Amino acid sequence: MNFMPKLNRELLAKSQSLIALLIMVIAMSMLSDTFLTPDNGWNILRQISVNLCLSIGMTLIILSGGIDLSVGAILALAGAVAAGVLRNGIALPWLDTLIQFTLAGAIVAGVLVGLALGWFNGFVITRFRLPPFVATLGMFSIARGLTMLWTGGFPITGLGASFGYIGTGVMLGVPMPVWIGAALVAIFVVLTLKTRFGRYLYAVGGNERAARLTGLKVDNIKIWVYTLGGGLAAVAGLLVTARLDSAQPNAGLGYELDSIAAVVIGGTSLSGGRGSIMGTVLGCLIIGVLNNGLFLLNVSPFWQQVIKGLVILAAVAIDKLNSKENQD
Amino acid sequence: MSGDAEVLLEASNVSKSFPGVRALDKVSLTLRRGRLTALLGENGAGKSTLMNIISGVFKQDEGEIKLAGETVSFNNTREAQAAGIAMIYQELNLVSNLSVAENIFLGREPLNPLGFIDRKKMHCETEKLLQILDLDVSPATPLNHLRVGQQQVVEIAKALSCDARVLIMDEPTSAITEHEIDVLFGIIDKLKAQGVAIAYITHKLEELTRIGDDAVVMRDGKLIGAAPLKDLSRDEIITMMVGREMAITRKRSDKVFQRSILSVANLALRHHQRNEEFVLKDIDMNVQQGEVLGIFGLMGAGRTELLECLFGLHPKLCSAQYKIDGKLVAIRSPAKAIENGLALAPEDRKKEGLVLGMSVSDNTSLACLSKYQRFGFIDRPAEAKLVNETIARFKVKTPSPRQQIRNLSGGNQQKVILGKWLATKPRVLLLDEPTRGIDINAKAEIYALIQELGEAGLSVILVSSELPEILAMSDRIMVMCEGRKTAEIARADANEENIMKAALPQGVTH
Numbered sequence: 012m013n014f015m016p017k018l019n020r021e022l023l024a025k026s027q028s029l030i031a032l033l034i035m036v037i038a039m040s041m042l043s044d045t046f047l048t049p050d051n052g053w054n055i056l057r058q059i060s061v062n063l064c065l066s067i068g069m070t071l072i073i074l075s076g077g078i079d080l081s082v083g084a085i086l087a088l089a090g091a092v093a094a095g096v097l098r099n100g101i102a103l104p105w106l107d108t109l110i111q112f113t114l115a116g117a118i119v120a121g122v123l124v125g126l127a128l129g130w131f132n133g134f135v136i137t138r139f140r141l142p143p144f145v146a147t148l149g150m151f152s153i154a155r156g157l158t159m160l161w162t163g164g165f166p167i168t169g170l171g172a173s174f175g176y177i178g179t180g181v182m183l184g185v186p187m188p189v190w191i192g193a194a195l196v197a198i199f200v201v202l203t204l205k206t207r208f209g210r211y212l213y214a215v216g217g218n219e220r221a222a223r224l225t226g227l228k229v230d231n232i233k234i235w236v237y238t239l240g241g242g243l244a245a246v247a248g249l250l251v252t253a254r255l256d257s258a259q260p261n262a263g264l265g266y267e268l269d270s271i272a273a274v275v276i277g278g279t280s281l282s283g284g285r286g287s288i289m290g291t292v293l294g295c296l297i298i299g300v301l302n303n304g305l306f307l308l309n310v311s312p313f314w315q316q317v318i319k320g321l322v323i324l325a326a327v328a329i330d331k332l333n334s335k336e337n338q339d
Numbered sequence: 340m341s342g343d344a345e346v347l348l349e350a351s352n353v354s355k356s357f358p359g360v361r362a363l364d365k366v367s368l369t370l371r372r373g374r375l376t377a378l379l380g381e382n383g384a385g386k387s388t389l390m391n392i393i394s395g396v397f398k399q400d401e402g403e404i405k406l407a408g409e410t411v412s413f414n415n416t417r418e419a420q421a422a423g424i425a426m427i428y429q430e431l432n433l434v435s436n437l438s439v440a441e442n443i444f445l446g447r448e449p450l451n452p453l454g455f456i457d458r459k460k461m462h463c464e465t466e467k468l469l470q471i472l473d474l475d476v477s478p479a480t481p482l483n484h485l486r487v488g489q490q491q492v493v494e495i496a497k498a499l500s501c502d503a504r505v506l507i508m509d510e511p512t513s514a515i516t517e518h519e520i521d522v523l524f525g526i527i528d529k530l531k532a533q534g535v536a537i538a539y540i541t542h543k544l545e546e547l548t549r550i551g552d553d554a555v556v557m558r559d560g561k562l563i564g565a566a567p568l569k570d571l572s573r574d575e576i577i578t579m580m581v582g583r584e585m586a587i588t589r590k591r592s593d594k595v596f597q598r599s600i601l602s603v604a605n606l607a608l609r610h611h612q613r614n615e616e617f618v619l620k621d622i623d624m625n626v627q628q629g630e631v632l633g634i635f636g637l638m639g640a641g642r643t644e645l646l647e648c649l650f651g652l653h654p655k656l657c658s659a660q661y662k663i664d665g666k667l668v669a670i671r672s673p674a675k676a677i678e679n680g681l682a683l684a685p686e687d688r689k690k691e692g693l694v695l696g697m698s699v700s701d702n703t704s705l706a707c708l709s710k711y712q713r714f715g716f717i718d719r720p721a722e723a724k725l726v727n728e729t730i731a732r733f734k735v736k737t738p739s740p741r742q743q744i745r746n747l748s749g750g751n752q753q754k755v756i757l758g759k760w761l762a763t764k765p766r767v768l769l770l771d772e773p774t775r776g777i778d779i780n781a782k783a784e785i786y787a788l789i790q791e792l793g794e795a796g797l798s799v800i801l802v803s804s805e806l807p808e809i810l811a812m813s814d815r816i817m818v819m820c821e822g823r824k825t826a827e828i829a830r831a832d833a834n835e836e837n838i839m840k841a842a843l844p845q846g847v848t849h
Contacts, residue, residue, distance in 0.1 A: 205716045207708045214705055217694035224650070224691050225706045225759070226677040284696045 027329060028278055028293040035297065039304035046307055053186055059299035060188035061086075063292065064247035065270035066277075067199050068129075068240035070291040073274050074203070075236045076216040076283030077136065077143035082244040083266035084154035085128050087259070090248030091158050093121030094167040094258035097174060114173055122245045128154055129241015133234035151267075158260050168257040178254030188250050195243065200288045212236065217284030272319070273298055276326040297322070344371040347536040348393065348424075348505050353402030355388055362388040364560045365402070370505060370536040375527065377547050377568065378540045380557035380580055381637075381806065381839075386540050389557070390507045393538070394426035395419030406505070417446075425498030426507040431490050433482050433497075440465040440478035443497045468496040472526055488519025495526060506530065507538045512546060513639050524550050542637050543844045544573055556580055574836075577843075581806055581835040596627030596814070599665070600798045601649075601681075601767050606659035608641075608648055608822075618644050619657075619822045626767060626798045631789060633813025634802045637842050641822040642802045643686055646769045649800075650683040651676040663766070677706065680766035684756045684773055686802075692756045693744050700726045700740035702755055707762045729758035734784065750781025757788065767798045774808065786812060806835050818842050 040047035065082050072079045097117035101110045112120065128150060135146045180187040203209035211232050214222040223229050247266075252258045277294030279286025301322060305315045348370040355363040363385045370376050378386040391397045393404060395413030404411055406422055413419040416426070433442045440461045441448075449464070451457040465478035474492045482490060491511060498506055512520050527537065527550050539551070547554065547568055554571055556563040556579040563579045602625035610616040619641045626632045636642045648657040654671040661668050663679050670676045676683070685691035693702055703726045704711060711722045726740045733754040737747055744752060753773060760768060770789070774782045789799055789812055803809050809816055816833050818826040818841035826841035 201716075207712060207717060210701060210705070210708060210717065213697060213701070214694045217696040218690070220691050221694050222705075224652075224673050224683060224685060226674045226763075227705075228672075228674055284694065 028276060028290060028297065028326070031326075032293055032297050032300065035300050035304065039300065039307070043304065043307045046304055051303065051307075053189070055296075055299045055303045056189045056192075057186045058303065059295045060186075060192035061247045061250050062266065062269050062273055062298065063192040063295045064195060064243050064250065065266055066273040066291045066295055067195055067288060068243035069267075069270040069274050070277070070279055070286060070288055071199070071203070071212060071236045072143070072240045073271075073279050073281060074212050074216045074283060074286055075233055076219060077233065077236070078271070078281075079132065079147045079237065079240050080144065080267050081128070081132060081147040081150035081154055082240060082247075082270060083263035084151045084158070085125050085241050085244040086248035086251065086263035086266060087261070088128070088154045088158045088161070088248070089121040089125040089245030090252035090262055091162050091167060091258040091260065092124045093117045093249055094170055094252050095161060096120050097170055098167055114171075117174070118177075118249060121249050122242055125241040125243070125245020125248065126238050127241070129244070130234060130238040132241065133237030136237065137230035137233050162258065162260045164260055166257045166259050170252070170256055170258075174253050175256050176253070178250055178252070178256075188254070191246065191250065195246070196288060196292055203288055208232070208235070213284055215283075269298065272323050275330070276323060278326075278330060280330065281327075294326075344374050346370075347372045347407060349405045350389070350393060351403050351405075353389065353392060353399045353404070355392060355397060355399050362560050363392070363399070366557065366560070366562045368393075368538075368555060368562075369565075370538055371553070372536055373531045373534045374552040375531060375537040375539050375550050376553040376555055377551045378538060378555050378557065379542075379544070379576060380563075381804070384557040384580075385560040386557055387509060388560075390426060390509060390538060390540065393419070393505070394424055394507055396426075420501045420503075423502055423504035424507070425501055425503035425505070427491070427494045427498060427509065427511060429509045429511075429513060431487075431494055433490060433493065435483040436481060438479050438481055439469070439476060439485070439493055439496075442482055442493055443468065443500050445497075447501075464500065465496070468499055471499070471529070472496055473522065486515075486519070488515035488522065491515060491519070491523065492526070499530075503535065505536045505538070507540075509540045510542065510638070511539075512541070512543060520546075544576060545845065577836060577839050581839050596630045598628040599625050600628050600663065601626045602662045603649065604660045604662075606645070606648060606657065608644055608653055609656045611656060617822060619648065622659075622819075622824050624817060624824070626800060628798055629793050629796045630814045631793045631799045631801055631812055633809040633816045634800060634819060635804070635806065635809045635816060635838055635842055636802075636819035637804065639821070640819040640842065642804075642819055643771055644822075645819070646683060646685075646771050646800070646802055649676070649769060650681060677763060677765075680764075681769060682706075682760035682763060682765035682767070683769040684753070684760060684771065686771040686775065688749065688752050688756060689745075693752060695743070695745040697744065698741045699730070699735065699737050699744050699747065699755055702744050703729050703740075703759050703762070706759050725762055729755070729762065733758050733788070748777070748781070750777035750784070753777055753781065753785065757785070761792075765797070767800065768792065769800045769802075771802045772804065773801070774803075774805070806838060809838070810835065820844055 045051055065086065068082060069079060096112040097114065100112055103110065132147055132150050135141055136143050177187055182190060203212065211222070211227050214225070214227060215229050215232050219229060248263065251262050273294035274286070274291050275281060275294070276297050277286065277290030277292070279290055298319065301319060302315065305318065346369055350366070350368045352365045352367060353363055354365055366385065366389055368389065380386050388397065392399045395416040395418055406424070411422055413422070434445065437445070443465055444461050449457045449460045462478040469476065469478070472492050472495060474489060474496070476485065476489065482493065485493065511523060515523070530537065541547070551568045553565065554568045554576065555565045556576060558580060604623050606619060606622040607617055608619035610618050622645065634642055634645065647653055648659065649670070651670040651672045661670055668679050670679060689695060694705070700722070704722050708717065711718045711725065723740070729735070730737065730740065735751050735754045735758070737751060744755060747755070773785055789801065793799055801809070801812055810833060814830050816828045816830065816838060817824060818828070818838055820842050821844055828837060
C-alpha cells in the first residue's frame with residue numbers, strides 16, 4: 012500500500028528528463044512542419060555529437076565530485092595540434108628533419124594532447140589538493156594560450172577529404188559523428204555500470220572519505236577521471252575540426268558550460284555520486300532539440316539563450332526538490 | 340549543600356530523550372551565586388545535554404528551570420544569553436579570521452547613528468573586558484594569531500560582555516597549557532568573587548581542589564549525587580561515576596593467546612598544526628590471534644587517533660614500527676593497511692563508513708570488488724551471492740539488497756560495515772565505538788558477533804567509551820589518557836575502578 016506511491020515517485024524522478032524531452036519533441040512537431048523529418052533528426056544528432064563527447068567526460072568528472080572548466084580549451088588545442096601536424100608535420104630544426112604525420116598519427120597526436128592535459132588537471136587536483144574549479148580554470152587559460160601559440164592566431168585549413176570524413180562522412184546512412192558519439196556512449200555506459208572503475212567513481216563522488224577508508228585509491232581514480240575527460244574533449248576537438256575542415260583558434264569557446272548544462276539537465280548531481288551517462292545523453296538531446304526547434308521557429312538567438320538558461324534552472328530546481336525528498 | 344549562598348539557577352526534574360536514548364532522566368541541579376559546581380561523569384552521562392538545555396541549545400521534554408526564582412524557557416542560545424546564561428564549548432565557537440573585538444560582539448555589534456559598526460566603541464569596550472581578564476592583546480588582533488588558551492579567554496570575554504550571571508564551561512582545560520590553566524583559574528576566582536555562578540564540566544578531578552565548591556555526579560542520564568566537594572573523596576567520586584550493574588554478561592572462556600598478530604612500538608602522532616606537540620606518544624601495543632583487545636579512554640584520550648594511525652590515515656604525522664606476524668611492515672595508507680589484513684569500522688558511520696547514496700549491495704562489496712571481477716567486468720552473480728550471504732549471516736533488515744543504505748537503521752548499517760570488512764578476510768578488525776547510537780537488540784547481536792569472530796581466530800581491537808562494554812568484551816584492556824597509554828590490565832584483574840583511575844588525568848596540582 013504505502014510502497015506504491017513512493018515507487019512511482021522514484022520512477023517519475025528518474026524519467027523526468029525523458030518526459031521533458033518527449034514533451035518538447037511533441038510541442039516542436041506541432042509548431043513546425045520541418046521538425047519531425049528524418050533529415051532534421053539526423054541533423055540534431057550530428058549537431059549534438061560534439062557536446063555529447065564533452066558531456067560524457069564531464070559526467071565522469073562531476074560524478075567523482077569535481078568539475079572541469081577546461082574542456083572547451085582542450086578541445087581547441089587538440090583540434091589545432093591534430094590539424095597542424097597533419098598539414099605541416101613537426102619540424103625539428105636541430106636534427107634537420109621534419110616529422111610527417113599520417114591521418115591516424117595526427118588523430119593519435121590530438122587525443123594524446125587531450126589525455127595529457129586532462130592528466131595534468133587530475134595531477135594538480137590530487138597532488139596539491141586544489142579545488143577542481145581553480146585547477147581547471149588555470150588549465151582553461153593555459154590551453155587557450157597554447158592554442159594561440161601553436162596556431163599563431165590563424166585557422167589551420169586544407170586538411171584533406173579523408174580527415175573531413177570524420178566530421179562530414181556518412182556510413183550506412185548514419186553520419187560519422189553520430190557513430191562516434193554512439194560508440195562512446197556505449198563504451199562509457201558499460202564502464203560506469205559494469206566495471207569496478209565505474210563503481211569506485213560513484214563511491215568517491217558519494218563519500219570521498221568513506222571511499223578512502225574502504226581502501227580505494229581515491230587519487231588514482233580522480234586522475235583517471237580527468238585524463239578521460241581530457242581525451243574525450245580531444246575527440247570532440249577532432250570532430251569540430253574535421254567538420255569545418257579547419258582548426259579555429261577560438262574553437263569550443265564556452266562549450267564547457269554547454270556540457271555542464273547537459274550533465275545537469277540529465278539529472279547528475281553537481282555534488283557528485285549521483286547520475287548517469289544515459290541521463291547526460293538525454294540532457295544533450297534536450298539542448299539539441301531546443302536549439303534546433305527554436306531555430307526552425309525563427310526565435311531570435313538572443314531569446315534562445317534566455318530560454319536555455321531557464322531550462323537549466325528548471326532542471327536543477329526539480330533535481331533539488333527530488334533529492335530533498337530522498338534524504339528524509 | 341551550603342545553604343548560605345544565594346541560589347541563582349535551579350533546574351528540577353529535567354528529562355530529555357533523543358531517538359532511541361533517554362539522555363536525561365529527571366535530573367535536578369542547583370547553581371549558586373559565586374560558587375563553582377563541577378559536573379562529573381563518564382562520557383554519555385548526560386552532562387553536556389543538561390548544559391545544552393540550560394543554555395538554550397535544546398529544549399527539555401519535562402521539568403522546569405528557574406533563573407533567580409523565575410521560570411524560564413529559552414528557544415535558542417541568544418535568548419539564554421540575554422537572560423545572562425553563557426556557555427563556553429569544548430570546541431571553541433569563534434570565527435578565526437575575525438578580530439578579537441569582532442568575535443566578542445559578533446551579532447551584537449554596536450552601531451553609530453548612520454547604521455554602520457561603531458568600531459571605536461567596540462574596541463574600547465573590548466579593551467575594558469580584556470583588561471579585567473588580563474589578556475594583553477589588541478582588540479584588532481585576528482583570532483587565529485592567538486593561542487588556544489588566549490582564544491578561550493576571548494570566549495570568556497564574550498560571555499562577560501553579555502553580563503553573564505551563569506557561566507557554563509565544558510572541559511575548558513582540555514586543550515590549553517599549564518600556564519594558561521593557571522591564568523584561567525585566576526579568572527574563575529575573579530568571576531566567583533563577582534558573584535557569577537559557574538557550572539564546570541571536567542574529567543580532571545585534581546582541578547577541583549583548586550577551584551571547585553560543589554560537585555554533581557551523573558551517570559546514564561541520571562543524577563547520582565550532589566554534595567559540597569569538601570565532603571567527597573576522590574575514590575568516592577570515582578565510585579559514584581562508574582558504580583553500576585553490569586548489563587552485559589561475560590561469556591567467553593579464558594583462553595591462552597600465544598601468537599602475536601599485530602604489534603606496534605613507539606607510536607607517536609604529531610599535532611597537525613602545532614608540530615612540536617604530540618597527540619599520541621610512546622605507545623606500544625600488541626594483539627594476539629583471536630584476542631579482543633579493549634581500548635578505553637575518556638574524550639580526548641586519543642583512542643580514535645590511535646586507530647587512524649594503525650589504519651594508515653596519518654602517514655605524514657605518525658611514526659611507529661608495525662609488525663604483522665613478526666614481519667616489519669609500513670602502513671602509509673588505508674589501501675596498504677587493508678593489504679596487510681587490517682579493517683576499520685569507524686566511529687562516524689555516516690561520514691566515514693558508508694556511501695549513503697549507494698545501495699546495501701554496493702556498500703557491502705565495495706572493499707573487495709577486486710575479487711569479484713571477470714574479464715574486467717564486475718561479476719554480478721558472485722557479487723549478489725556475497726551480498727545475500729552477508730545479509731543472511733548478520734540478519735541485516737533491509738527490504739532488498741538494492742535499497743539505499745541511508746534508509747537503514749544505525750544497527751543495520753553497522754552490520755553492513757562489518758560484513759563489508761569480513762568479506763576482505765581481515766586478520767585484525769579495528770572497531771571504533773561499534774555500538775554507539777544503535778538499539779539494544781542490534782547491540783547484543785554485534786557483541787555476539789565479536790565473540791564469535793574472536794573464537795574463529797580473528798583479532799579485534801575494540802575502542803569504546805562504555806566501560807561495561809569494554810569489561811565484557813575484552814580479553815585484555817589497554818587504558819589511554821591524554822595520548823599516552825596509562826595501563827594495561829588483564830581481564831581477570833580489570834574492574835571499573837582501576838580502569839577509571841588510569842583513564843582520569845593526573846593533574847599537576849595533585
